[in-house]
Amino acid sequence: MISAVQLSAEVLAVEVPYWGQSLLRVLGGIVAVLLPAGTIVYVFLFKMMSFMQSRLGPMEAGPYGSLQLVAEVGKWLQKEDILPTRADARVFKMAPIVVLVSTFLLVAVVPFGPDAWFTNFEAGVFYALAVSSLSVLGILMAGWASANKYSLLGGLRAAGQLIAYELPMVLAVIGVIIQAETMNLQQIVLAQNTGSIFGFDGLGNPYVLTQFVGFIIFMIAVQAELTQAPFDMPIAESELVSGYMTEYSGFRFLIFFIGEFATAGVFALIASVLFLGGWGIPFAWFGWTDIDSVANWMNLVGPVIMITKMMLVAFIIMWVRFSYPRFREDQLQRFAWKVLIPLSLANIAATSIFKVVM
Numbered sequence: 275m276i277s278a279v280q281l282s283a284e285v286l287a288v289e290v291p292y293w294g295q296s297l298l299r300v301l302g303g304i305v306a307v308l309l310p311a312g313t314i315v316y317v318f319l320f321k322m323m324s325f326m327q328s329r330l331g332p333m334e335a336g337p338y339g340s341l342q343l344v345a346e347v348g349k350w351l352q353k354e355d356i357l358p359t360r361a362d363a364r365v366f367k368m369a370p371i372v373v374l375v376s377t378f379l380l381v382a383v384v385p386f387g388p389d390a391w392f393t394n395f396e397a398g399v400f401y402a403l404a405v406s407s408l409s410v411l412g413i414l415m416a417g418w419a420s421a422n423k424y425s426l427l428g429g430l431r432a433a434g435q436l437i438a439y440e441l442p443m444v445l446a447v448i449g450v451i452i453q454a455e456t457m458n459l460q461q462i463v464l465a466q467n468t469g470s471i472f473g474f475d476g477l478g479n480p481y482v483l484t485q486f487v488g489f490i491i492f493m494i495a496v497q498a499e500l501t502q503a504p505f506d507m508p509i510a511e512s513e514l515v516s517g518y519m520t521e522y523s524g525f526r527f528l529i530f531f532i533g534e535f536a537t538a539g540v541f542a543l544i545a546s547v548l549f550l551g552g553w554g555i556p557f558a559w560f561g562w563t564d565i566d567s568v569a570n571w572m573n574l575v576g577p578v579i580m581i582t583k584m585m586l587v588a589f590i591i592m593w594v595r596f597s598y599p600r601f602r603e604d605q606l607q608r609f610a611w612k613v614l615i616p617l618s619l620a621n622i623a624a625t626s627i628f629k630v631v632m
Contacts, residue, residue: 302392306381307381307536308536316339316342317585318588319535320343322593323592326597350524351524352524353525353527358521361419362418362419366419367526370522370527371529372415373412374529374533375408376533379405379408380540384543385459385552387553387572387574387575387576387577388553388573394460395459396456398457399457399458399459399462403443406443407440409436409499416522417432417517417518420521421521422521424514427514428520429517431507432508435507435607436498438611439505441610442491442494442610443491445615445618446621448618449487453465453481453484453485453629462547462548462552464554465479466550466551467555467556470558471483480550487618493587496541499541500534500538500541502592502595507600507606538591543584554572554576555579
């Protein structure tokens, strides 16, 4: 299997050197992270939330407020970059970069088509789950280096929360791995689109049906990993001002803001791959039998399908964010350890039994 860059080179009859391929991958990664982030902010944060609250939202900058995000970015770039006197300057400046870099590392494993991928790891699921936990380091760095008690409390809350909800997320994905018999994300996509449910292949075998419990647990854990309401205790404006971001301003606050919504988009992409069939649609619809018969067409349509599924999952994330009140810290921890983890273990046991029986 060849990469998307190599495929483009063959189509254009141009030989792209290795450094050129690497540059194109980097640019593709930037687009794959920033474009979904901007789309989520405009569609959901600006417009959907306004609609849910019976108001118009931003309307002045561009048609229907479509350039409001550009105006916000320009405003943040002009603000002064303030460094607290007692802060650890080096760690303080590195923290938002660590958070954003973890998002770029995460998108590298997402497949967008039969040949449209950045990397094709055999242990792609393991890589994704491992990299997703790196952002907690950046949050801890921000909380500690700010020399602010509210920031420190926010960082410690984030660490406790992310550690608690990492385990349900990992356990929820194990059911998918058992069904697909692989940790390769590309193979998981193929398993869903070439599979069948009780002999019926009209829908393929999207794991959101057979792993519905795992999907719900995964989405709850994603909500907590993103520190979105009702799991926004690390920020908790009414208690901690703005948590670990309290002392940040200007460009560095902008990086945190971009990282939050970019990570939401990437997690939505991963959920689409694991549970919604990824870039594919059921092969039986067109009489396809293998990946070679769909490669050329799906390399063009696959990214569009992925973005559509990502927006559907992101809608669920944002709808929950705008609809539910914040948990108390004890409720948050109890929910992870006493509800989600036992449920995910039961889901693994049931999946294992049905896998052997069927």
